[in-house]
Amino acid sequence: MTRSKPPNMYSWQEILPRMEEIRSQATDQFIAAWKDSQSRRVNDFSWHETFQVMITAAPTALTAMLMTLLPALAGDQPMLASPSDGGMRGGWLATEILECLRARRRLLKSRLQPDEMLLSISQFPLLGSGVYIDSQSPVNGPLLRSLVLSEKCLNPMPPFTLEIAGIVDRRGIVPYTSVPVFRDTNTEWPFVDKDLSAETLDFGILQSTMNGSSGNYNSGTSSAVHSAGTSPGFAAACSTNSNIVLNYNSIGSAPSNNPEGRPYAVTPSPRPLLFEMPSNKNCLLLDSPLFGIGSGGVLRVTLCAADLDEARTLYDHLAPICAIMTALTAATPIVKGYLTDRDCYWDVQCSAVDDRSAQERGIVPLTTAKGTLLKSRFGSIDTYLGPGPTSDDMSFHPEFNDCQYTYDSNSYWKMKNGGVDHLLSQHVARLFIRDLHYASTKMVGETATDVDAKPRKTDGQEHFKRFLGCNRQNVCLYPPNTRAGSGWEIEFMSLEVQLTDAENAAFITFIVLLSRVIISYRLNLYLPISLMDQNMSRAQRINATRDQLFFFRRDLFSGRDGKSSSSGRISRRGNGNSRHTAHSPGSPGDRESFHRPLSNGSPDTAEYVELTVDEILNGSKKYRVTGILNIIMSFLPTMRLEYDVEQELRRQLWLVKKRASGRLCTLATWMRNFVQSHPEYRHDSIVSPSINYDMLRTMSDIEEGRVKAPELLG
Numbered sequence: 001m002t003r004s005k006p007p008n009m010y011s012w013q014e015i016l017p018r019m020e021e022i023r024s025q026a027t028d029q030f031i032a033a034w035k036d037s038q039s040r041r042v043n044d045f046s047w048h049e050t051f052q053v054m055i056t057a058a059p060t061a062l063t064a065m066l067m068t069l070l071p072a073l074a075g076d077q078p079m080l081a082s083p084s085d086g087g088m089r090g091g092w093l094a095t096e097i098l099e100c101l102r103a104r105r106r107l108l109k110s111r112l113q114p115d116e117m118l119l120s121i122s123q124f125p126l127l128g129s130g131v132y133i134d135s136q137s138p139v140n141g142p143l144l145r146s147l148v149l150s151e152k153c154l155n156p157m158p159p160f161t162l163e164i165a166g167i168v169d170r171r172g173i174v175p176y177t178s179v180p181v182f183r184d185t186n187t188e189w190p191f192v193d194k195d196l197s198a199e200t201l202d203f204g205i206l207q208s209t210m211n212g213s214s215g216n217y218n219s220g221t222s223s224a225v226h227s228a229g230t231s232p233g234f235a236a237a238c239s240t241n242s243n244i245v246l247n248y249n250s251i252g253s254a255p256s257n258n259p260e261g262r263p264y265a266v267t268p269s270p271r272p273l274l275f276e277m278p279s280n281k282n283c284l285l286l287d288s289p290l291f292g293i294g295s296g297g298v299l300r301v302t303l304c305a306a307d308l309d310e311a312r313t314l315y316d317h318l319a320p321i322c323a324i325m326t327a328l329t330a331a332t333p334i335v336k337g338y339l340t341d342r343d344c345y346w347d348v349q350c351s352a353v354d355d356r357s358a359q360e361r362g363i364v365p366l367t368t369a370k371g372t373l374l375k376s377r378f379g380s381i382d383t384y385l386g387p388g389p390t391s392d393d394m395s396f397h398p399e400f401n402d403c404q405y406t407y408d409s410n411s412y413w414k415m416k417n418g419g420v421d422h423l424l425s426q427h428v429a430r431l432f433i434r435d436l437h438y439a440s441t442k443m444v445g446e447t448a449t450d451v452d453a454k455p456r457k458t459d460g461q462e463h464f465k466r467f468l469g470c471n472r473q474n475v476c477l478y479p480p481n482t483r484a485g486s487g488w489e490i491e492f493m494s495l496e497v498q499l500t501d502a503e504n505a506a507f508i509t510f511i512v513l514l515s516r517v518i519i520s521y522r523l524n525l526y527l528p529i530s531l532m533d534q535n536m537s538r539a540q541r542i543n544a545t546r547d548q549l550f551f552f553r554r555d556l557f558s559g560r561d562g563k564s565s566s567s568g569r570i571s572r573r574g575n576g577n578s579r580h581t582a583h584s585p586g587s588p589g590d591r592e593s594f595h596r597p598l599s600n601g602s603p604d605t606a607e608y609v610e611l612t613v614d615e616i617l618n619g620s621k622k623y624r625v626t627g628i629l630n631i632i633m634s635f636l637p638t639m640r641l642e643y644d645v646e647q648e649l650r651r652q653l654w655l656v657k658k659r660a661s662g663r664l665c666t667l668a669t670w671m672r673n674f675v676q677s678h679p680e681y682r683h684d685s686i687v688s689p690s691i692n693y694d695m696l697r698t699m700s701d702i703e704e705g706r707v708k709a710p711e712l713l714g
Contacts, residue, residue: 166437292352
């Protein structure tokens with residue numbers, strides 16, 4: 001198959017022979033940035049946010065809503081509408097956040113046609129079902145090779161098309177993703193996706209998202225399960241490839257052939273991987289990386305830390321809150337025209353861009369691959385950074401990093417020899433286990449004849465930032481921009497974009513204030529990563545804010561000085577992960593029976609307890625939990641803000657508080673309720689074009705203020 005590409009860009013297949021050279025150069029660039037930042041401290045706190053919006057068209061002749069493309073503000077090329085002014089914000093612009101978001105929305109709306117609407121939603125509900133985009137071209141085109149997506153959906157920018165192609169080429173097949181369908185009273189059951197049946201998918205391996213974050217965990221319901229600890233070739237990766245380190249960071253015995261004393265340890269209970277042959281029984285199937293790269297709108301909040309120590313603190317202590325915020329901002333209950341059994345898009349997005357080969361996924365024995373990789377390149381974090389070598393913070397313990405991950409040992413030892421500490425070296429070397437999907441000629445040291453020869457102003461981190469860009473976790477660490485004089489940055493990635501500017505402003509404010517509270521009050525939010533992964537799985541279930549329990553640290557104020565009475569024990573509540581399975585016999589729906597602690601575990605002495613979102617954010621006297629929002633509220637007076645500014649902050653936090661308590665619903669719940677109460681809905685899980693039209697029109701009216709939604713906004 002021939003794909004057109006610009007002469008100054010190389011595809012994954014073309015750069016593969018030089019991938020190790022690029023990795024080595026990227027490692028050198030990180031070491032240089034790390035050394036340059038040693039004496040740098042940024043005194044002024046700053047932050048910024050970015051999210052994507054969608055343009056929909058409602059032609060007067062149709063009772064259907066279609067996606068459309070927004071012309072660029074200058075030029076003829078289509079653009080991706082991303083409401084961000086690109087600059088960092090300083091100070092506490094509480095009174096300006098909401099107005100700034102509204103101003104950017106007005107700017108984009110000024111470019112719309114009369115029949116078009118701008119919506120900040122995570123996913124177009126009918127993407128991949130019937131007619132869903134203006135001037136839709138036939139499916140199964142040469143670039144996407146999708147049986148349900150038109151290539152009109154593909155961003156024409158060369159890096160975007162090369163990224164899509166690189167994912168498929170590296171994996172060897174299209175990364176098929178399954179999404180469980182919500183079973184309503186009249187849903188055809190067993191459900192079969194008629195667009196993509198097992199008969200049409202006679203090749204490849206299905207990546208499932210049914211049983212855990214990023215499709216990597218399962219509940220033992222499938223017979224086609226390979227344990228990462230026992231899959232063919234897994235041990236061979238440790239013994240035959242000296243460039244790859246399989247790191248478990250748990251107590252265990254090291255392999256006898258451990259070269260150079262490199263850190264190996266074996267987890268007693270490795271996380272299993274779920275692999276199934278293509279089957280769409282009771283599931284929708286998605287057949288393109290575009291369902292991950294071009295979908296799943298995320299509200300990104302980027303925080304600029306004062307120095308590397310502060311960045312490490314924010315990275316580690318924001319990670320445990322990711323699942324809670326995913327549940328609070330759930331906004332994607334509809335995929336490909338069906339109600340699904342999930343409220344969020346996180347697992348779908350991670351699975352759709354999974355480029356791991358069959359060897360890396362443990363399907364077949366290792367022959368050419370470097371090792372087995374347990375997660376997609378998009379997913380939850382693999383490891384904490386821990387405090388820096390000179391920090392007096394004693395809250396981190398190595399056993400918190402209790403999950404398996406693989407990193408490139410060449411890069412690790414180069415960084416270690418360059419002075420970078422063990423944990424940071426492992427974190428960065430983990431990025432280099434992946435491949436780039438494309439590269440410019442300048443990155444590989446060549447110049448095409450038609451490339452402008454003028455030198456570009458860069459910060460000397462092009463190679464490293466490319467590896468950063470193709471690895472997306474729910475929290476990301478970025479080195480300083482040496483030319484701009486900025487500091488280390490932390491990007492919070494687990495918020496789904498919200499319908500209104502007021503909601504987005506509220507969650508931005510919450511994350512920004514939480515970051516300041518973590519630093520000022522020296523909060524300790526550490527949670528074993530295995531428990532965080534369980535939380536991410538629970539966060540995506542239907543109505544997770546009200547119905548799910550999440551593991552969380554009970555005492556957030558102890559441990560930083562090394563003096564902690566915590567036992568390391570976990571207090572579990574009920575006998576399941578949700579209220580639907582945890583009720584005691586004879587008392588269905590009884591909330592008190594669900595919340596009663598197990599007799600064999602005391603929440604007063606446990607280090608980690610299972611809590612509702614309400615208890616985590618608003619506190620619980622019963623479980624002696626302070627509540628993060630209560631801590632933030634107590635912090636506000638210490639900031640010595642003007643009265644009007646502090647009151648505006650409190651008003652924004654009110655929305656978060658009420659949503660956590662269940663008095664306000666998530667957008668996912670609102671959308672699900674709208675569909676199920678629509679007069680044309682047949683309780684068969686199908687969201688028809690006319691239902692979708694009415695729903696999106698109503699959502700636009702809510703955003704414009706023409707329709708009130710007290711259950712959503714108060």
